[in-house]
Amino acid sequence: MKYSEITHFSHPQHKLRSEYTEVPFKCDGCKEVGIGSRYKCCTCDFDLHLHCALPSPSIIHPFYRKCSFQFLSRPPGNIPRFCNACEKDVTGFVYHCKLCGFDLHPCCAKLPRVLDDGDMKLYLYRKVSASCHKCGRKGRSWSYRSKCKKYNLHVACAREMLVESWHELYFGRGCSHATSHGGTTTFKKLETRIPSIKGTLENHHHSKSKAKKCCEMAGMAIQFIISAVLGDPTAMIAGVIGTLIRS
Structure with missing residues (x-):
């Protein structure tokens, strides 16, 4: 179910509003790139994928029927982990199976x-x-x-x-960044x-x-x-x- 406004445990300071964007953003939950529907805090420029904003406490994936994936706010343990769907590092929100040790990004889990x-x-x-x-x-x-x-x-x-294409998203916030030329501030749009x-x-x-x-x-x-x-x-x-x- 989608809500127009929510309160999220990862950002208790302000409420997050549902919106649609055609500009890429970095999700502050799973730390991956997103586009389209999201939940955003306009005050703090905090963004979440829908799947990260409204996660299921646990899921069973059809590819791993013997596994029970639990939603975690951070990867378990102290060793690097990767998503079994896309092979990319897991650095934020994750669905983890304690029994098998498998991990899935929230968006990958809901593909x-x-x-x-x-x-x-x-x-x-x-x-x-x-x-x-x-x-x-x-x-x-x-x-x-x-x-x-x-x-x-x-x-x-x-x-x-x-x-x-969007490597720059990992080094800054927002859709543009400011540069100053002789006292005049201009904004350079990220490569998308x-x-x-x-x-x-x-x-x-x-x-x-x-x-x-x-x-x-x-x-x-x-x-x-x-x-x-x-x-x-x-x-x-x-x-x-x-x-x-x-x-």
């Missing part, structure tokens, strides 16, 4: 099993034998694969594409374009026409996969992602 934009259906798998369009490797992390089985992207690769993988996709084909079609379809798939990884798997935000992908 939809099916992404459907009306023209294409993408299915989430724990492991896929086909090669990933981004890295060309098989296996690795969880993957989204199209119903036609032609398009496959690791969740890990989607994460890496985000980090490559996702690196194009057109060249990577074209390397898989000998025919230019076939490569173009593949790039178009894979590009559509990537829009929805990245929007899901960012915590808002909707057609609206996928369209925004599409504009960021294009160079």
Whole structure:
């Protein structure tokens, strides 16, 4: 259930309001990038993904039916931990299975099993034998694969594409930062374009026409996969992602 305003244990000073943004933000709960729907404290510039703001105390994931994942505000223990879905470090909010030692970012734990934009259906798998369009490797992390089985992207690769493009988000707060020139303050917008993988996709084909079609379809798939990884798997935000992908 979504609320217009909440009080959160991680930020008891002020209430957080629900809002929608087309600008990337860093979630102060899981420490990962987000876009679209969020809960925000305008006073402190504090942001949370929906899944981090309204977590379930415990979940059972269909990929790990014997595990019981508990929501924790910080990773357990003193050793580095990584998400079993995207292989990225866990540094904030996490779903942890004490019995198996598995960890999932809140957004990864809530990734939809099916992404459907009306023209294409993408299915989430724990492991896929086909090669990933981004890295060309098989296996690795969880993957989204199209119903036609032609398009496959690791969740890990989607994460890496985000980090490559939005690295600056990890070194500052907000959507812009100030620079001063002779007493005049200007604001420089953060780079938000996702690196194009057109060249990577074209390397898989000998025919230019076939490569173009593949790039178009894979590009559509990537829009929805990245929007899901960012915590808002909707057609609206996928369209925004599409504009960021294009160079």
